[in-house]
Amino acid sequence: MSSNEKFHHALVVDDNKCIRCTHCIKTCPTEAIRMVNGKVEIREERCVDCGQCMRVCPHKAISIEQDDLVQIENYRFKVLLIPSVFIGQFPYAYTEDQIYRSLLKLGFTHVYEVEQPIEVLKTLIRREIRENKSNLPVISSFCPAVVRLIRIKYPAFTEQIMRVKAPHDLVAHYILENFKKQGVSPDDVGFFYVTPCAAKITAVKSPIGEEVSIINGVINSNHLYNKAMSVIEKVDELDVEPFKKELTKEGIQWSLTHGETWWQRAKTISVDGIHNAIRFLERMENGQVSGFDFLELRACDRSCAGGVLLSQNRFLVVERLKMRARLYPASSVKMEAEGYGRFSGLEPLAVTDEIKPRPLMLYGSDTFKALEKMERARNIMCHLPGIDCAACGAPTCRALAEDMVNGLAKMSDCIFIQQQWQNQGKVSPQKAFQKMEKKWGENRFDPDCTKKGAKDESF
Amino acid sequence: MVKLRYEIEGGNFDLAGGASSQVKKVLKQLNIDPVLIKKIVVAMYEGEVNIVAHAYKGQIEVQIFPDRVEMKLTDEGPGIPDVEAAMKEGFSTASQRVREMGFGAGMGLPNMKKNTDELRIETEVGKGTTLIMTKYLAYE
Ligand SMILES: Nc1ncnc2c1ncn2[C@@H]1O[C@H](COP(=O)(O)OP(=O)(O)OP(=O)(O)O)[C@@H](O)[C@H]1O
Ligand code: SF4
Ligand code: SF4
Numbered sequence A: 001m002s003s004n005e006k007f008h009h010a011l012v013v014d015d016n017k018c019i020r021c022t023h024c025i026k027t028c029p030t031e032a033i034r035m036v037n038g039k040v041e042i043r044e045e046r047c048v049d050c051g052q053c054m055r056v057c058p059h060k061a062i063s064i065e066q067d068d069l070v071q072i073e074n075y076r077f078k079v080l081l082i083p084s085v086f087i088g089q090f091p092y093a094y095t096e097d098q099i100y101r102s103l104l105k106l107g108f109t110h111v112y113e114v115e116q117p118i119e120v121l122k123t124l125i126r127r128e129i130r131e132n133k134s135n136l137p138v139i140s141s142f143c144p145a146v147v148r149l150i151r152i153k154y155p156a157f158t159e160q161i162m163r164v165k166a167p168h169d170l171v172a173h174y175i176l177e178n179f180k181k182q183g184v185s186p187d188d189v190g191f192f193y194v195t196p197c198a199a200k201i202t203a204v205k206s207p208i209g210e211e212v213s214i215i216n217g218v219i220n221s222n223h224l225y226n227k228a229m230s231v232i233e234k235v236d237e238l239d240v241e242p243f244k245k246e247l248t249k250e251g252i253q254w255s256l257t258h259g260e261t262w263w264q265r266a267k268t269i270s271v272d273g274i275h276n277a278i279r280f281l282e283r284m285e286n287g288q289v290s291g292f293d294f295l296e297l298r299a300c301d302r303s304c305a306g307g308v309l310l311s312q313n314r315f316l317v318v319e320r321l322k323m324r325a326r327l328y329p330a331s332s333v334k335m336e337a338e339g340y341g342r343f344s345g346l347e348p349l350a351v352t353d354e355i356k357p358r359p360l361m362l363y364g365s366d367t368f369k370a371l372e373k374m375e376r377a378r379n380i381m382c383h384l385p386g387i388d389c390a391a392c393g394a395p396t397c398r399a400l401a402e403d404m405v406n407g408l409a410k411m412s413d414c415i416f417i418q419q420q421w422q423n424q425g426k427v428s429p430q431k432a433f434q435k436m437e438k439k440w441g442e443n444r445f446d447p448d449c450t451k452k453g454a455k456d457e458s459f
Numbered sequence B: 001m002v003k004l005r006y007e008i009e010g011g012n013f014d015l016a017g018g019a020s021s022q023v024k025k026v027l028k029q030l031n032i033d034p035v036l037i038k039k040i041v042v043a044m045y046e047g048e049v050n051i052v053a054h055a056y057k058g059q060i061e062v063q064i065f066p067d068r069v070e071m072k073l074t075d076e077g078p079g080i081p082d083v084e085a086a087m088k089e090g091f092s093t094a095s096q097r098v099r100e101m102g103f104g105a106g107m108g109l110p111n112m113k114k115n116t117d118e119l120r121i122e123t124e125v126g127k128g129t130t131l132i133m134t135k136y137l138a139y140e
């Protein structure tokens, strides 16, 4: 059974900024983007929110929605949850404490890094491996883009995905439990999560395997970074140690590549970068990978250090976090000293419901009809030139052929076919040009000096 | 009916498995039961590797019908002198070089038989081998 819930998406295209260059169309790992009537269209059922399109867009026309910061005023306790990679954004000159204080200065009452208390996640991972001996490897649920990729393209692996929530959910529950112990009403506490990427926003807005998220608002990392930098010189000397009580070596490095694996005794493997992840899953599906207990897959190169909403160089972020990690105790050592008992109540809160596959059926779910369509698409491919130029608005000739049999495109969308038809006198040059303008927008082919490499690069 | 065709180069282990992987992608798009896909792909993979490991060159033709998948693997190669023996688990004439690459357990043909509904072998020593496998898509 596949679930029918609608995917929420965080990526938005600004039609005014877009120059219709097809970079995004060609880079999308799930072929989710098309040019339709002069506009870039992201097909929801295919998009996994990996953010690759945003990365390659030369005109910054793709952005990520976020919540309004003023809504923090609705809560008495304004809790900011930052991923540890956020600390890595700042110049080394600013100490960790200064960074925490700058965030308090912005109006938050509490600031926590999300990757704590990490021992709960470690325990759940170990247990999952132990209890799933017949269906290994267990696949990490950490990166929401990867989870979605598996659900649509590798549905058979869906049941191997860990049914455990993301660190930001876990830490929010942990903090909320502590508030409750002090007699604070949960309604007075607002949680605001700073996201390094589009995928994590989507995971908050339409969480997989739970009804609603405990997070009340999402703030983009680059946005908050600019705000923090504007006040960082003016911070008050507040004690921020209480926010870092459960920070550990493992936690600080959790979102980096190997973060979920380096401390394990089980046989693990870590793969980062969405194209690498796809290649690996393909191999696994072919039966060419075996013997692993745990698989960590992350959509970004260098995992969250390479998140699309971070501006600092990813290698420098990794370096800073590694340096920081040295100064913090190992989670296991901490547990020996302080015990794990105080966290056991968190375990049930960290587990999600079943994650359902949502296979992407290119030609519909009826095998008989799909076979017919596929045959037609393959015949069409004999006629298309195989240049994969994307001038038709689809990423490849094959994708155009698929769109055609699904009634979403026409043979005349191919500019080379058009040219051929003109040559054979089947269509007038005027008519052919009109078609192009329809696809790419009116005046698209008029001279325009605002583009990379032209006179005006100031967009 | 969808027809697919692949040329296979003998001795090139680098590319071995490429055709089966491609067929897997196609079958997935047709919403065929993943369990059946797995069996078809395993059988085809073994056949593909056999051409690479034991023959000089060959080709694979796959036909997908609404109710079944047919795979025809044809090669130019030494042929199989004793088919009955070759079908036995553990029987292998694989060279040392092939064994070093992790093949040659003598499990390929038995696996093909196990994972398909029909397996027909026509072979002529010194000329080559043709293998026809059929898997029915009847829903279990
Ligand atoms: N296409 C072929 N041409 C010539 N001989 C073949 C061919 N396919 C199989 N054989 C012979 O049949 C034997 C058994 O094949 P089978 O695939 O079962 O095992 P294998 O290829 O030796 O090892 P494995 O498949 O386990 O790696 C081979 O060792 C080879 O002698
Ligand atoms: S990459 Fe090009 S086509 Fe895509 S949104 Fe940016 S400007 Fe538009
Ligand atoms: S690797 Fe991290 S930053 Fe990148 S998409 Fe996944 S969760 Fe987001």
Ligand SMILES: [Mg+2]
Binding pocket: B046, B049, B050, B104, B107, B108, B109
């Ligand atoms: Mg073999």
